[in-house]
Amino acid sequence: MESQLLSDEQANNIVTTARTATGDSLRSVTYFTRSDFDQLYLRDDLERDADLNTFVGHEWRGYRETQNAYQNSELGEYNFTVRAFENGYLLRVAADRKGALITTDGLSMSSYEEIAEALQRMLEENTED
Template structure:
């Protein structure tokens, strides 16, 4: 899928990172900013009927609320979110102005941690942080 928010190279890098880490468990990859999003990948056996506008909006607000709520937590700095659903899992990795949502079939927590770390590095490199 072509992205309007990223270069083809950046979009491909995100999808390749997700595919490499998840294999056939990867369901979808969506890149988002504060005001827009692009679905970069959707597995062939899935319907293209999801309301991504509402979904991404909720995840963006959720990221901001989580950042604020846990900023002084003894658990340390917030890193990423994994949500469990009836038909799969969602991984949200975000930075101040952008983020990535990945949906998968089941993976180990270690796999989600590895994917999140790789995506966090990419988001930081893209920002020049």
């Protein structure tokens, strides 16, 4: 899929990072900013009928609310969110103005931690605002 928000190289790096860490469990990859999003990858066996506009908007607001709510927590700095659904899981990794949503079949928590760490580095270092 072609991205309007990222260079081809940046989009490929995000998808490759997610794909390498998840293998065949990867369902989709979406990059988002405060005002727009691009679905970078969707597994062939899935339908393109998701309401990504609402979905991404909710996750962006959720990131901001979570970051604000837990800013002084004894748990430490907020890193990422994993959500469990009937048919899969969602990993949200975000920075100040951008983020990525990865949907997968089931993975171990350590796998989500690895993916989140790699994506966080990419968001901070390699993407344009």
